[in-house]
Amino acid sequence: GQNIDQPTEMTATEGAIVQINCTYQTSGFNGLFWYQQHAGEAPTFLSYNVLDGLEEKGRFSSFLSRSKGYSYLLLKELQMKDSASYLCAAMDSNYQLIWGAGTKLIIKP
Amino acid sequence: TAGITQAPTSQILAAGRSMTLRCTQDMRHNAMYWYRQDLGLGLRLIHYSNTAGTTGKGEVPDGYSVSRANTDDFPLTLASAVPSQTSVYFCASSSGGDNNEQFFGPGTRLTVL
Numbered sequence: 001g002q003n004i005d006q007p008t009e010m011t012a013t014e015g016a017i018v019q020i021n022c023t024y025q026t027s028g029f030n031g032l033f034w035y036q037q038h039a040g041e042a043p044t045f046l047s048y049n050v051l052d053g054l055e056e057k058g059r060f061s062s063f064l065s066r067s068k069g070y071s072y073l074l075l076k077e078l079q080m081k082d083s084a085s086y087l088c089a090a091m092d093s094n095y096q097l098i099w100g101a102g103t104k105l106i107i108k109p
Numbered sequence: 110t111a112g113i114t115q116a117p118t119s120q121i122l123a124a125g126r127s128m129t130l131r132c133t134q135d136m137r138h139n140a141m142y143w144y145r146q147d148l149g150l151g152l153r154l155i156h157y158s159n160t161a162g163t164t165g166k167g168e169v170p171d172g173y174s175v176s177r178a179n180t181d182d183f184p185l186t187l188a189s190a191v192p193s194q195t196s197v198y199f200c201a202s203s204s205g206g207d208n209n210e211q212f213f214g215p216g217t218r219l220t221v222l
Contacts, residue, residue: 008191014132030209031209033210041215041216042199042213042214042215042216042219043199043213044213045154045210045211047144048210070163087151088151089152091209096154096157096167096211097152097154097209097211099151099152100151100152101146101149101150101151104155
């Protein structure tokens with residue numbers, strides 16, 4: 001079957017760095033997405049990886065290892081506004097997204 | 110730019126009643142999707158449409174129907190609502206192709222009593 005695993009909740013300190021891990025099993029693979037979702041709002045796109053390696057975009061970076069079925073989202077210089085849920089989603093062979101349950105990130109001052 | 114809109118924002122519905130959730134996008138995207146999001150679960154795909162005139166079933170299609178008469182609109186209908194359909198419903202769209210970034214509407218919070 002198809003499955004996405006990510007931690008349910010993480011806590012970090014303002015100004016620090018946090019890494020949110022995601023492992024996936026899908027029927028075929030056409031890329032890995034990360035979305036941010038603030039409470040009561042819609043998910044918004046953060047990153048897309050299809051090749052192995054690190055993609056950096058400002059304070060956020062995303063890494064992919066296709067051979068390990070593994071990705072992580074790295075958030076640097078954490079700000080209070082980064083408190084949100086982070087959703088990992090893998091695109092399967094039908095170009096449909098399979099979603100993880102999300103990681104709730106709590107930032108403390 | 111409006112992007113993707115949904116209506117209503119929230120609704121309380123009696124069990125057994127029917128309801129249509131509306132979704133409209135102005136980005137000329139080919140593909141559109143309906144998801145439900147429940148606490149502790151990931152987004153689950155209900156129905157999708159890869160292009161106007163075509164629809165497909167997702168992971169949890171039972172109790173729901175969709176139509177795609179044109180590019181912009183993708184309504185979701187609950188023919189006879191049940192309490193287990195209480196959820197937050199998100200509509201999304203994408204241009205399709207390899208980088209299938211999906212853009213989400215603001216969501217509809219539905220409570221079935």
